[in-house]
Amino acid sequence: MEDTIVRYVSRIILPFVQLYGLYVVLHGHLSPGGGFSGGTIIGASMILYALSFNLAAGSKKLSHDVSSILESTGALIFAGMGLISLLLGANFLANRIAGFPLGTPGNIFSSGSIVIITFGVGIKVASTMITLFFSLIEEEHSHEHH
Amino acid sequence: MNLSQHLPALIIVVPLFFAFVMPLLARWCKQWCVPTTLGAIIFSFGAAVKMTFQVMNTGPFSYYMGNWPPPWGIELSIDYLTVFAALTINGVGLLIIWYGSKDLLHELKSEVIGWYYTLYLLLMASMTGIVITNDIFNMFVFFEICAIASCGIISIKESRDCIEAAFKYLVLSVLGSGAFLLAIALLYMVTGHLNFTFMAEALPDAMVLYPKNLLVALGLLVVGLGVKAALFPLHAWLPDAHSSAPSPSSAVLSALVIKVYAVAMIRLLYLVFPRELLGMTPVMEMILWMATLAIIIGSMFAIVQDDIKKMLAYSSIAQIGYVFLGVGLMSESALVGGILHIFNHATMKSLLFLVAGAFIYGTGARKLSELKGIGHTMPIPTIAFCIGAFSMVGIPITSGFISKWYLALGALDVGRPFFTAVILISSLLNGIYYLPIVVNAFFSKPEEAVKEPKQLPRQMLVPLTLLSIGVIFFGIFPSLILGIVYRAAQLLLGL
Numbered sequence: 001m002e003d004t005i006v007r008y009v010s011r012i013i014l015p016f017v018q019l020y021g022l023y024v025v026l027h028g029h030l031s032p033g034g035g036f037s038g039g040t041i042i043g044a045s046m047i048l049y050a051l052s053f054n055l056a057a058g059s060k061k062l063s064h065d066v067s068s069i070l071e072s073t074g075a076l077i078f079a080g081m082g083l084i085s086l087l088l089g090a091n092f093l094a095n096r097i098a099g100f101p102l103g104t105p106g107n108i109f110s111s112g113s114i115v116i117i118t119f120g121v122g123i124k125v126a127s128t129m130i131t132l133f134f135s136l137i138e139e140e141h142s143h144e145h146h
Numbered sequence: 147m148n149l150s151q152h153l154p155a156l157i158i159v160v161p162l163f164f165a166f167v168m169p170l171l172a173r174w175c176k177q178w179c180v181p182t183t184l185g186a187i188i189f190s191f192g193a194a195v196k197m198t199f200q201v202m203n204t205g206p207f208s209y210y211m212g213n214w215p216p217p218w219g220i221e222l223s224i225d226y227l228t229v230f231a232a233l234t235i236n237g238v239g240l241l242i243i244w245y246g247s248k249d250l251l252h253e254l255k256s257e258v259i260g261w262y263y264t265l266y267l268l269l270m271a272s273m274t275g276i277v278i279t280n281d282i283f284n285m286f287v288f289f290e291i292c293a294i295a296s297c298g299i300i301s302i303k304e305s306r307d308c309i310e311a312a313f314k315y316l317v318l319s320v321l322g323s324g325a326f327l328l329a330i331a332l333l334y335m336v337t338g339h340l341n342f343t344f345m346a347e348a349l350p351d352a353m354v355l356y357p358k359n360l361l362v363a364l365g366l367l368v369v370g371l372g373v374k375a376a377l378f379p380l381h382a383w384l385p386d387a388h389s390s391a392p393s394p395s396s397a398v399l400s401a402l403v404i405k406v407y408a409v410a411m412i413r414l415l416y417l418v419f420p421r422e423l424l425g426m427t428p429v430m431e432m433i434l435w436m437a438t439l440a441i442i443i444g445s446m447f448a449i450v451q452d453d454i455k456k457m458l459a460y461s462s463i464a465q466i467g468y469v470f471l472g473v474g475l476m477s478e479s480a481l482v483g484g485i486l487h488i489f490n491h492a493t494m495k496s497l498l499f500l501v502a503g504a505f506i507y508g509t510g511a512r513k514l515s516e517l518k519g520i521g522h523t524m525p526i527p528t529i530a531f532c533i534g535a536f537s538m539v540g541i542p543i544t545s546g547f548i549s550k551w552y553l554a555l556g557a558l559d560v561g562r563p564f565f566t567a568v569i570l571i572s573s574l575l576n577g578i579y580y581l582p583i584v585v586n587a588f589f590s591k592p593e594e595a596v597k598e599p600k601q602l603p604r605q606m607l608v609p610l611t612l613l614s615i616g617v618i619f620f621g622i623f624p625s626l627i628l629g630i631v632y633r634a635a636q637l638l639l640g641l
Contacts, residue, residue, distance in 0.1 A: 068169055075166040079159060085212070092155035093212040 003052070010052040017045040021126070028118035029111040035121025042122065043129025055137055064134040067127040074124025081113045081120070150196060154209035154222040157193040157232060158275045161186045165267035172260020180247045183263045187243060187270060191236040194274075198229050202630065206637070208280060216280070216341040223280035223342070226634035227485065230627075231277040231409045234489045235402050238496050238613075239270050242401070245500050245609040246394030249507055253392040258302055265302070269295040269398065273406045282330050282418075283340045285410060289326065289374070293319040296403050299395040300387050311386035318373055318383045325370030332363035333418075342418050350420045360419075364429055367414060375407035377433075377470055378440030381463045385447075388459035393503025396455060400462040401496035405488045408469045412485070415473065416638040434474030438568050440467030445575035452513050454502045457579060458495065461538065464572060465491045471565060472553055480556020481635040482628070487549035489627060490537070490620065494546060497613040498534040501527045504606055508599030514583060519592030523599050526607060528587045530614040535580035537617045540573045545620040548628075 018041075024031075025038030050058025082093040090098035093113075100112030109115065149156070164186040171178045200207070206225035210216070243266055250259055272291035279285050293316070301312035334340060336356045337348035353360055369380070376384040384404070388396050415424065424430055444464030451457035465487070472484015504527040505520060506512050521528040537546035550569055557565035620627060635641075 065173070069173070072166045072169050076163070079163045079166065082155075082159060083163070086152055086155075091210055091213045092152060092159060095212060097213040 002054075006052045010048050014045055014049060017048070018042055021045060021122075025119060025122035026108055026115075028122070029114045030106065030108075035118040036125050039122040039125025040129060042126040043133075046126070046130050047133045050133065050137075059134070062130060064131065064138070067130040067134065070123055070127035071131055074120045074122070074127060077120030077123065078117050081117050085113070150200075152209070153193040153197055154224050154278060155211065157190045157197070157236075157278070158222075158271050160189050160193075161267040161271035161274070165264045165271065168260055168264040168267065172263075176260065179260055179263050183243060183267060184240070184247070186267055187236060187240045190270065190274060191233075191240050194229065194232040194236050197224055198233055198630065200224075201226060201229050202633075217339050217344045220284045221280040221341055221343075222278050224278060226630050226637055227409065227413065228278045230485065230630050230634055231406065231488065232274050234492050235270065235273045235277065235406070238401055238492045239266075239273075239398060241609040241613055242394050242397045242496055242500065245397075245503070245606050246392075248603045248605040249393055249503050252507060254302060255304070258304075262299065262302055265295045265298040266398070269299065269403070273402060276406045277409050280342045281340050282333065282342065282345070282414075286323070286326060286330060289323055289407075289410075292403065292406070293323065293374070296387075296399055299398070300391040302395075303390070303392050305390070307386070307390040311383075311390045315383045315387040318380075322370045322373035325366040325373070329363045329366035329370060332359050332366070336360065336363075342413070346418045346420070349418065350422070353420055353423055360423060361427060364419065364423065364427065368411070368429060368433065371407045371411040371414075372436070375404045375411065375470075376463055376466055378436045378443060378463065378467065381440070381444075384463060385456055385459040388462060389453060389455040393455075393499055393506065396459070397496040397499035397503070400459065400499060401492040404462065404466055405469070405492060408466065408473070408488065412473055412638065421640075430474045430476055433470050434565070437467040437470035437474055438565065440464060441471065441568060441572045442575070445572050445579070449575065449579045451579075452515060454505065454512050454514055454517065454583075455499070457514070458498050458502060461498075461576070461579070462491075462495060464576075465495065465538075467572075468549065468553060468569075471568075472556065475553075475556050475560055475562070475565065476639075477556045477559040478632075478635050478639060478641065479552050479559050481638060482631050483549045483552030483554075483556055485634055486552060486624075486627065486631050489631075490545040490549045490617075493613055493616050493620070494534045494537040494544075497530060497610065497617060498538070500606075500610055500613070501531040501534065504602055504610065505596075507606070508602060509596045511593075511595040514586075516593050516595040517583070518586040518590045518596075520596045520599075521587035522592050523596050524602070527602065527610060530610045531587070532584050533614045533617050535584055537621070538580055539576045543618065543621045545617050545624070547621060548624040 021038050021041030024033040024041060025035055028034030028038065046062055049061065085094040085098040086092055088098040095112040095114065096102055102112050103110030164182055168179060171182060201224055208224065209222040211220040250262055254262060268291055272288045272295060275288035276285055276292060279288065297312045297316045300315065301309050333345060336352040336359050337345045339345045339348055373380045388400050391399065441464050444460050444467060448457050448460035451460060468487045469484045472480045472487065505517060508524050511517055533544065537544035540546045540550040554566045554569050557563065
């Protein structure tokens with residue numbers, strides 16, 4: 001489906017949607033929202049792009065392969081932060097006790113490992129949304145070929 | 147950093163971590179998938195063994211996630227029951243996936259095999275998590291991971307039956323989770339805690355103030371966990387799900403997944419709910435009767451099946467009944483029998499499902515009528531099947547005998563010989579459907595379908611042999627495992 005109005009409107013709103021998603025992810029430890037909600041917004045923006053242009057254009061920006069690699073990366077960041085706490089001599093997922101600097105409350109770079117974990121969750125959720133979308137769409141395509 | 151002190155966390159985190167590494171490995175270096183999976187589960191098994199020695203020497207201990215002490219943080223508790231369950235899960239799970247590394251190649255499409263290992267590791271991590279966590283909400287999260295991973299390893303085969311069965315399982319399992327979540331909400335409402343220990347402290351007071359809330363919570367909890375553990379009237383999803391899945395999935399689902407919910411129920415009923423509340427309501431009595439019905443009716447359904455995997459699936463419904471019989475009788479011997487049966491049934495049912503998988507691998511036949519005379523052409527799997535079948539019936543020197551013995555003793559201890567009779571009758575029923583297979587396998591002429599079976603690879607034979615040796619070994623030397631089971635039962639009953 002090619003629709004000039006849809007394409008034009010989505011081209012205008014996409015940057016704002018993505019910026020807002022990134023804002024929600026990065027302020028996960030400060031404001032409502034966090035990795036999950038922000039990741040969903042970013043993922044939805046990619047789905048909007050693929051829907052309003054077409055699948056080929058969507059997968060050129062972020063292919064199914066890349067999104068499934070990012071999916072693993074996001075989860076590994078989370079688990080990795082927990083393991084770093086172990087290496088620093090505290091229990092799994094320990095934050096201040098493991099020696100992560102807490103910073104000034106209210107700054108983006110505060111709250112120790114939480115900000116990195118939220119970022120990992122954001123990557124994971126955004127890429128999961130996109131991977132799910134691609135999986136469903138490609139299933140549809142492979143059936144059409146039969 | 148002292149590694150051994152972090153084992154309670156690592157036993158969950160290592161499989162979880164490698165579950166997410168697996169898609170990357172499947173993409174770039176496929177040949178590393180199997181060794182990594184095995185390595186991660188071997189690590190968990192080693193951790194469980196190490197913790198077992200620690201618990202036996204120095205007593206139960208706990209681990210605070212992120213150094214946050216309870217009631218604020220999540221606490222992992224390592225006591226006799228949890229370490230016993232972790233040992234069972236990781237030991238049997240290791241043998242199943244070792245077998246599966248060869249069997250899956252012919253059951254699944256090559257591009258999804260990497261995903262299978264991801265799902266399997268997630269399943270192992272979540273099951274270990276369910277049994278060792280001391281936090282009810284954390285337990286719920288692991289339930290969800292476990293439910294999704296179990297549906298995944300059923301539907302990964304992409305046949306019509308599998309997808310239908312997985313969908314049915316998913317819907318019923320979500321209903322179970324919903325009931326459990328409501329129970330958590332009600333308990334949290336009256337106690338203000340999610341940690342088992344703190345909830346148990348707050349409940350006696352709350353019981354006086356809000357008895358109705360607690361009753362509803364108890365009911366929802368038993369139903370929710372009952373659906374997931376396939377306790378008799380709530381078992382409708384099990385036969386299809388366990389029989390249509392690939393054989394390693396059937397083995398892990400029947401042997402381990404339904405058991406972890408039983409362990410969760412044991413811990414909640416005995417450690418969290420006050421004894422007076424259980425005395426006020428007939429919940430234990432109801433569990434007892436549901437278990438009795440499960441034992442008798444599950445066996446009756448199994449008798450009429452012609453598909454070997456479907457028969458084994460119905461037999462699982464009967465066998466989970468034994469575990470709950472041990473829970474409901476509330477005597478030390480019965481609880482020992484019930485907990486011991488978790489381990490014994492895990493070994494023998496995974497053995498039987500893996501043998502069924504070996505028959506299907508070798509001959510393609512899964513109807514019992516087609517499998518006559520298979521003892522002549524596939525001797526080693528058939529002997530393994532015999533050992534498993536004898537253990538199911540409860541013939542002495544096999545491990546099945548020991549757990550049934552303790553259950554029968556427990557029923558006599560509390561003065562209810564009726565349940566001893568139930569155990570005896572169900573042993574006869576088990577004999578009715580297992581022994582003809584054994585007799586037909588050895589004493590009738592090989593059918594056309596089983597005349598020239600494919601040779602079994604060594605990766606499939608060795609786990610079968612180890613499991614059969616295990617069934618016999620723990621039948622002759624039960625004291626090795628009874629030591630820890632006794633202490634678990636005493637801790638639960640507060641003796």
